[in-house]
Amino acid sequence: MHEIYSKTAPEADFSQVKRIEGFENIQAENSAYLSDESKLSAKPFDYLFFPKSEGELAAVVKWLNRQKIPFTVAGARTGLVGGCVPQEGALISLEYLDKVIEVYWDEPSGEWRIKAQTSVSLKNLDSMLRVKQIPLLEQSPDEVIRRHYADFREDIDQYFYPPDPTEMSASLGGSVVTNASGARTYRYGPTRAWIRGMRVFLPNGEYLDIPRGKYTASPGGQFVVYDSKGGARTITIPDYPQPRTKSTAGFYTAPQMDLIDLFIGSEGVLGIVTSVDVALLRHEDKVSIIQFMDSDEQAVTLADALRTEDRIQLDFLEFYSGNALDLLRRLQREEPSTVGMPPIPENARAAVFFEMSFDPHQEDLDFSILEAVINGCGGSLERSWAGYESRELDRFKVFRHMVPETINSIIAERKKQYPDIHKLGTDMAVPDGHMREMWDLYRSRCEALQLEWCAFGHIGNNHIHVNILPRNLEELEKGMQLYEVFAQRAVELGGSVSAEHGIGKIKAKFLKYMFTPEQIEQMRSVKNALDPQNLLNPNDIFPVEVTA
């Protein structure tokens, strides 16, 4: 079915919605809303709204519509491309929509699912699942919800939500509209693979309930959305092919695609997701291993060997370059307790970090295939760190996240001298077989320009984040030029300019490397169909110069 009807939510009293008016007041009392993790700064805007229910959200959106005020929507503000940083009009923070609604067994698919509001953080979701305790459901006045929750508690197995975009303070809804991926995407795919349903408010203030599998595009590639007043909008899905890598650049499209997939990864420019149904997976015990190697090249070789060895199933496969390890070493000397790990071995010049299933109670562990692969690449299991208790897995995870956090703090320090300096972090993925070529390009160009840089990230998906740390404005300029060189090459190899961070405001200029003007116009017409006044997140994805 390609036709869907939007509904109206019982509208709340607009005057009762919590808000701050006036940019000066917002600056004075709520400066956190002036930026996100990208560190992009907001331009003056006039209203900051905090709806506490869908009814309040509908009231706010309808009021903004009547006033023709453009509005930006924020979740946990952990995005890296400035998507939720307003440039005008109003900002709607969804932070109060933070309740788990239900946990239920879906018989046809044989899986447990959780329905939750958009601003439940991934961290809270994870904690609730770890202890299988969701107090709100236990105390629910709805007998069915209490019963489903009791059934879930009685299931002897543990369950988890597989997407793991490292930044666990991210909101669930934010992770959906950005189709967040991360380390575990290597095994479990991106967020898209785990979304079973959503409620999304359209820019006109009405909402759609979209279960996966119900609404698919017509053979001609169209959806029709009818509103409560009898109006109809036709969405024609773009016809460009998806890159053969993970990608968050541009709208998802596929022949006879599911409507839900149009909203997943759309960066919030098509609608406001207020609740999501996600699938859970049975938990298995894991071991995390950080394997130290003698050189970056050796580590790239090992990653390739692990990826192509069919008998080894890893959950994730990550990379630290030698200069990334050096950053951590420096931090270890200055703040050993912050790092929380023993000193990184002096002779380690790169590392590969992976996780796999592991039964700690099994006496005869056979990891001879793994050992042979590592030895074959010049490494040794004796030069590794391993952890399997959940506190150990957490400790390793914190360590993994420490490289980008250290880079952010170095850049913040440099900003004091050069306010225009910012981090240059690549987010490009290339198809299988091209990682080494891309790595050689990254390394040789950064070294040739004598830039300070390091690399880390999802080598299993051929997706390494190269981070350039400019020491002055001249290096910033050189770095930005280099970034374009990298982006062009990644696209030439069939990859994506934005594998996971999205386009937002900061990376809009790179869209032209991946898409022709006609293809960008196809995306634009999808946006126009749902948001003809261009009020919702108006400055994201579509840069002014392309649309002008």
Next chain:
Amino acid sequence: MKIVVCVKQVPEVTNVQVDPKTGTLIREGVKSILNPFCEYALDHAVRIKDRFQDVSITVVSMGPPQARDVLVRSFELGADEGILITDRKFAGADTWTTSLTLAEAIRTVVPDYDLVLVGKQAIDGDTAQVGPEIAEILGLPQITYAVDVTLTSTRRQVRVTQEVEKGYEVIEATLPALVTCSKGEVVRRAPSFKDVINARQKPIRLVSASDLQIPEEQLGLQGSYTQVVKVFPPPAKKSSLLLQNLEAADAAREIFGFLREKRFVE
């Protein structure tokens, strides 16, 4: 030279359930870990071993069969030998019977020990009694709350930096001795995956009630002088001052007034 480290398996989460009938902790479904303070004790032992080649470390644990996991974990972290004291007759032991059993097992299985290291307390029971009691039963000098443990150059004494209320004291005791360990500056070790695999191939010596010279009535619940009557989380402190709907400057004035009233500021 032989160092014995006593280790305990504890639940990973602090929010455990209590069996309403027996008043003891329900362990089912809760993952277990090596008690962190025992891990620090083991870490001190491994540091001594790193310095003196002839040191061997024996870890001893008393508990149900699954407590072997903490011995395996100790092997990963550098222990050489493991002893699991396990028998249904030990069940329900309080700190005294636990200490008596551990002390007797150490005396029986590692009679030539030089140093006994234990964690200052377990994170589940929090009694901090077992270490000192073992020392008393074995007739050893004891130093508590150690943050650093080394041997003197003659290796006849242990030199310990002890946490005291206002700082640290460095004290020595003649070996054999017992030291209970606090956290200190320890950054926890990370074993290699090779260590993890090898740890599972090391033998563990089992010790049961019949291996020990302790009358049966002094073991387990029967021999215990104390019993857990009730376990409950401490009541949450409710007193708090919440300022709402105030301008920032007024709120700051209120808070300052409160702090001055309570004599936190002049």
